[in-house]
Amino acid sequence: MKYYSTNQQERDVSLEEAVVKGLAADKGLYMPDVIKSLPASFYDHIEDLSFQEIACRVADAFFGEDVPADTLKQIVCDTLSFDAPLVPVSDNIYSLELFHGPTLAFKDVGGRFMARLLGHFIRKEGKRQVNVLVATSGDTGSAVANGFLGVEGIHVYVLYPKGKVSEIQEKQFTTLGQNITALEVDGTFDDCQALVKAAFMDKELNAHMQLTSANSINVARFLPQAFYYFYAYAQLKKAGKADNVVVCVPSGNFGNITAGLFGKRMGLPVKRFIAANNRNDIFYKYLQTGVYSPRPSVATIANAMDVGAPSNFARVLDLYGNSHDAICADISGATYTDEQIAETMKNVWQAHHYLLDPHGACGYRALSEGLKPGETGIFLETAHPAKFKDTVEKIIGEEVDIPAKLQAFMRGEKKSVAMSKEFTAFKNYLMNE
Numbered sequence: 001m002k003y004y005s006t007n008q009q010e011r012d013v014s015l016e017e018a019v020v021k022g023l024a025a026d027k028g029l030y031m032p033d034v035i036k037s038l039p040a041s042f043y044d045h046i047e048d049l050s051f052q053e054i055a056c057r058v059a060d061a062f063f064g065e066d067v068p069a070d071t072l073k074q075i076v077c078d079t080l081s082f083d084a085p086l087v088p089v090s091d092n093i094y095s096l097e098l099f100h101g102p103t104l105a106f107k108d109v110g111g112r113f114m115a116r117l118l119g120h121f122i123r124k125e126g127k128r129q130v131n132v133l134v135a136t137s138g139d140t141g142s143a144v145a146n147g148f149l150g151v152e153g154i155h156v157y158v159l160y161p162k163g164k165v166s167e168i169q170e171k172q173f174t175t176l177g178q179n180i181t182a183l184e185v186d187g188t189f190d191d192c193q194a195l196v197k198a199a200f201m202d203k204e205l206n207a208h209m210q211l212t213s214a215n216s217i218n219v220a221r222f223l224p225q226a227f228y229y230f231y232a233y234a235q236l237k238k239a240g241k242a243d244n245v246v247v248c249v250p251s252g253n254f255g256n257i258t259a260g261l262f263g264k265r266m267g268l269p270v271k272r273f274i275a276a277n278n279r280n281d282i283f284y285k286y287l288q289t290g291v292y293s294p295r296p297s298v299a300t301i302a303n304a305m306d307v308g309a310p311s312n313f314a315r316v317l318d319l320y321g322n323s324h325d326a327i328c329a330d331i332s333g334a335t336y337t338d339e340q341i342a343e344t345m346k347n348v349w350q351a352h353h354y355l356l357d358p359h360g361a362c363g364y365r366a367l368s369e370g371l372k373p374g375e376t377g378i379f380l381e382t383a384h385p386a387k388f389k390d391t392v393e394k395i396i397g398e399e400v401d402i403p404a405k406l407q408a409f410m411r412g413e414k415k416s417v418a419m420s421k422e423f424t425a426f427k428n429y430l431m432n433e
């Protein structure tokens, strides 16, 4: 499979090059030349297949031309060592719980897959050390740090906005040591993402060290996120509810919803998508006006969605041939304030005894307001509510248990490097590494 850049200056790039480079030299995001459809027969008995079996079929469509079948199967099976159950919450609304992985967020799927695929390429080529830069507004950093921990030949730098991630999220990537370094940036998530992108464009830095990204910029991080859309559909089919499926995705950098849109393009029977924003409603405004105006992000209680310039907007545009009408035909939007998010969490807890995290709450609310008669909704519960313990406890007025997996992270000692949001400081730091 060949890849091209959304900025059209790079074409015929191999999977390996796309994964190792992360971002194209023309600053575009890589897209596969072909999005292969899965045969209709695949859906006939999809409800009888396991998560791993479904993911192997999807992975084969994306990566089967470039990775030996047994290696790919091994990567998928190692990645998906946990479930992603679909849980009914209220009439016709289901939660796709993506928080059963090691860091309790959906990013575990892409982070673990990418770590294994990159590891495969490094072993195959005997490459020099690869340095993974990752900007995080909360969950990506933990998943990537965890997925890459101890992987030979790779060093990870996690850039996160000082004071803008939850205490548990911060502990998850600042306490690991080994090949993981946390950089605490005096700025927003957008500043972190801008530093990462600027690093890829800097010739001197790239001559000094091999850099790649583990954000959803990277095809190996974002494409595997399609796996769980197929698995969600399979579970809905098993429940006899697979007609008129609407999927609502709490959206920040738009990698997650883009993976779902790829699934739809491959034939997954999803009627339409809803992108739920918090107050960082850049995409919502685009849907309303046709004008895309990125702006600095504001801090909200759904912090992983605090993104002011969503990277994957470029992929959404490319997928729909830059047509606003075509995008609006498949995706609608919603936007919620912190007060509305909190109100939703409280109401759902009281009425259904289901504990939403602030991101999932945006997804649930958009479905409860936007589902039409005869439709069944799935929202992505992107992270475990305990990752936002203080916020959640204040809202529901009850104590939230911390799962043992998370407690283990809390015991470690935070180690981070203070970093300014100026590129020169970041570059100097990396040049001296």
Ligand SMILES: N[C@@H](CCOP(=O)(O)O)C(=O)O
Pocket: 135, 136, 137, 138, 139, 140, 141, 214, 215, 216, 217, 252, 253, 255, 256, 304, 305, 311
């Ligand atoms: N929501 C993210 C921000 C980065 O998104 P990504 O999917 O591009 O890695 C986070 O939690 O860090």
